[in-house]
Structure formats: C-alpha cells, structure tokens
Amino acid sequence: MTGEPTRRTALDDGQIRHLELIQAVISRMGNNSFLIKGWALTLMGALLAFAAGNGSRTAATTGFVPIVAFWLLDAYFLYKERLFRRLYDRVRRAGGDIEPFSMDASGGAQRGGTLRAAGSLTVALFYGGLALAQAIVIVAVL
Template sequence: MSIETAIIHKELDLIQDVVKRQATNSFQVKTWMMGIVTAILAFKNDEIFSAGKTPGHHGLWISLVLLLPIICFWYLDAFYLQTEKIYRELYKWVVVNRPDKTELLYDLNTFKRKNYQTNGEPVEDLKAKAGSVWKVMFSVTLRTFYLIPLIFVLALAAYNLILK
C-alpha cells in the first residue's frame, strides 16, 4: 500500500518545523549568553578591573559568576543542536521508509525505528546517530564560539587573583 505524496510532504513539513524551531532556539541561546555576559561586564566594570585598588576579591567573584551563564548556555545550545540532529535523522528515516508504511505516521517521537528497506531487521537508534550532548558541546563550532568568552573570563579571574 502506497501513501499519498501529500501526506508524506505534510509529515516532512512537521519534522522540518521542529528542526527550524531548534535552530532558532540555538541562535537565541547564543544571543542571551552574549547579552548577559556583556551586561555584567558593562555594569560591573569598575569592580572587575579594580584589582589591587580595593580590598577583597570582589572582582574575582564577579569574574567567576560570569562563568555560570557561559557554561549553562553552552550546554543548552548543545542540547538544542543535538535535538535538531535527532530530528534530521527522523527526517531521513521518513524519506527512506515512509513510502510503503503507515506505521508511526505523523509520529514525532525520536525512539528506535525499524529500517524497512532491509526487511525491518536492523533497528536504527536516532539518538545514537546524532551523538551525545557532550559530543555536540565540544564540536568545532560550539567550542570556538564558547571558548573565546570562557578564556576571556578566566583571564579576568586570573587578573583579579594575581593583582589582589
């Protein structure tokens, strides 16, 4: 039994909408991280760069607080990108397996699925194909984007620690 092309296209559109949403979320996470770090640096500029001028380690603590949004948003960004990759794998699965099967029609769950092109024997794990969140987190693109502010903040912390 063959499924109408319009039904397959609608299912692919639903999956593509999820992929677009994840890409938008990933972009917004980067925007929020840069905004929060920049705002803290702008409003606490005097305290951060007053090493050696005032008693205490106030600048050091602010520098270390800057690590929190960087690391949290880095992980969240990796989660969104991993989810996007999982749905891209689901998209590929639908393109290959959907023309003849109505099983799991319009199902957006990303669990293991049978590969019907090989008589259903091997089971494809969509999450395993996408990789873990940690693997995505340390991919080249995310690593370069988040390591630059991370190194800058660690340099600020070292500056405040050494000059106090």
C-alpha cells in the first residue's frame, strides 16, 4: 500500500441510536413500497378480470389511472427511501456535520427525484408489466 491507512473511529451511542432511527424509517419506506405493489397487483387483477369477463372496454381503459397513481406513489416512497439512505451514510461517518437525531433527509435531495425513481428498473418493469397486461386486455376486448 502506498497511502496511509484509513482511520476509523468508533461511533458513540448517540450516533448508533440515530442510525437505528433512520434505519427504521428506511424499513418503513420499503414496507410501504411492498404494500403499494400488493394493492396495485390486486386491484389490477380484479379490473382485468372484470374487463375481460364483461368485454368492457371502458373498464379496461380506466385501469390505466390506478396504474399511474400506484406507480407514482411507489416511486415517491422509493425516492424517500433513497434520501434516508443518504442521510444514514452521512450520519455513519464520524465527525459529520449532521445534527444529533436530525431526521432532515433533504440534504440528499435530487431534482426530479420521484420521476427518476419511477424510471428505476424494478419499478418500471413492475408497473410497465401491469400497463402491458392492461393494453393486451384492451386489444382483446375490441
């Protein structure tokens, strides 16, 4: 090694508790995202079954509204989770400039963060798949 080894300082109890609080929020955001996906899948399954069973083009077309709503809501939770992950990273570094027990995650904010999160691979594939299924039902009902 040519450089000086990195010095690590132990975190004090306050920092550890702060990290635990942030981790709890991150876990809640992930759980919210999971629940949103479950509701979206359940609702879209019911709408698709109703539209296909009754040959209702209106019901099939209306199904795009909840897809977009759930997609944006899920993206919002993913964006907030990312903000808290950045806060966690800043707090874990010893000697950081974060006020003790601060939950202000706005320091890691990005422009267009929710829309960027909506375009993430996992979110886009899930809701894009629902939209594709919806489009297939619309074509089949014609």
